[in-house]
Amino acid sequence: MFERNLITAFHQTSERFYPGINNIKPGYFFDIIDLCREWGFDFWNRDLADGEKTGCQTITITFDDGYADNFEILIRLCEQRITPLLFVPTGYIGRKNSWEYSSSLFPAHHLDESQLRQLTDKGVIIGSHGVSHRSFTSMSRDRVVQELTDSRKRLEDITGTEIEYLSFPFGRSSRVINKQTQNCGYRFAFGLDGDRREGINDDFVIPRTAIYGLDDYFSLHGKIVSGSKMERFKNRTINDLAAGTIIFSGRLN
Numbered sequence: 105m106f107e108r109n110l111i112t113a114f115h116q117t118s119e120r121f122y123p124g125i126n127n128i129k130p131g132y133f134f135d136i137i138d139l140c141r142e143w144g145f146d147f148w149n150r151d152l153a154d155g156e157k158t159g160c161q162t163i164t165i166t167f168d169d170g171y172a173d174n175f176e177i178l179i180r181l182c183e184q185r186i187t188p189l190l191f192v193p194t195g196y197i198g199r200k201n202s203w204e205y206s207s208s209l210f211p212a213h214h215l216d217e218s219q220l221r222q223l224t225d226k227g228v229i230i231g232s233h234g235v236s237h238r239s240f241t242s243m244s245r246d247r248v249v250q251e252l253t254d255s256r257k258r259l260e261d262i263t264g265t266e267i268e269y270l271s272f273p274f275g276r277s278s279r280v281i282n283k284q285t286q287n288c289g290y291r292f293a294f295g296l297d298g299d300r301r302e303g304i305n306d307d308f309v310i311p312r313t314a315i316y317g318l319d320d321y322f323s324l325h326g327k328i329v330s331g332s333k334m335e336r337f338k339n340r341t342i343n344d345l346a347a348g349t350i351i352f353s354g355r356l357n
Contacts (some may be wrong), residue, residue: 109148109162110328113271113296113312118173122210125316125342130177136315136324137186143329147186150229163328166294166312168233168271169193169201172213175223182226190223191233191271191294194255197262201237217262224263231269232256232290241276248281252288269294272309275343282308296343297336314339 115126117133128136137147140163148164165181167174170192181188196202198216215223224230232255234240240248256267268291272281275296285293286308297311313327326332327339 109164110145111164111166111294111310111312112328113294113314114165114167115169116171116173116212117167117177118171118212120173120210122212125318128315128317132317133177134180136319137184139321139324140328143325145328147181147184149185150187150227151185164189166191166271169237170196170215170220170233171201172215172219175215175219178223178228179226182228187227187229189229189231189269189294191231191269192220192255192259193233193235193237193273194258195235196237197258220259220262221264224265229269230259230263230265230267231271231294232259232267233271234273237273239274239276240272240281241278245280245284248284249288252285252290256288256290268292271295275312277309297339314342316342 114128114133116122116128117130118127119129120127140147145161145163148162165186166189167178168191170190174190178188178190192215196214197220199214200211201214202211220230232252235251235255238251240251243251252270256270259267268289270285270290270292271294277285277293277295282293293309295309295311297313315324315327319327323335323338326335
């Protein structure tokens with residue numbers, strides 16, 4: 105299903121200013137959607153998952169972190185018959201984030217339970233992003249299992265649907281963590297194609313191409329159309345620099 109598509113990863117979609125590269129303003133986000141269509145791509149819809157062909161190469165849209173500013177974007181995508189996946193760190197549902205470098209000065213709000221239910225009703229696929237947004241590779245094995253099981257159960261209680269997918273915080277995993285994730289009932293996990301550490305290049309873990317606010321026409325073409333080695337190197341470098349953010353992650357109050 106997903107493994108035959110190009111999977112893209114987005115984060116914030118706010119009109120507000122946020123330092124860093126994760127935020128893409130809504131107007132530019134939909135410019136990217138239009139640009140992909142001009143390049144001959146269609147977008148994945150779960151109604152096509154049983155084998156219906158579109159005649160186009162397909163892109164799947166995913167969002168990490170469950171920011172509240174994603175709400176209207178996700179609704180609009182569903183109205184365009186695009187099925188997005190949204191990965192939520194359950195410890196931050198209805199709260200402000202606290203793991204970004206600038207979260208004390210530029211706090212961002214996360215979707216609350218009511219919004220998650222509305223998005224589920226509209227057709228958004230909800231997945232887990234752990235509980236604390238900590239990197240699983242920094243946890244004990246018991247803590248990883250706890251985050252996997254607790255986040256899945258809470259999201260199932262909120263949405264009334266089976267939670268089958270997980271996005272690893274910061275894209276980091278290992279073969280042991282992958283096995284734990286499978287044992288906890290997840291069908292697929294999603295990583296980032298910028299990270300080739302142990303366990304990421306695994307049939308269970310689907311790599312994604314991260315799209316950032318600094319991407320322009322040429323870098324988008326390199327990431328989406330031509331599979332540029334330079335763009336993959338840039339994404340690996342950005343993913344490595346996320347190590348600083350990892351230090352701040354998991355500071356649940």
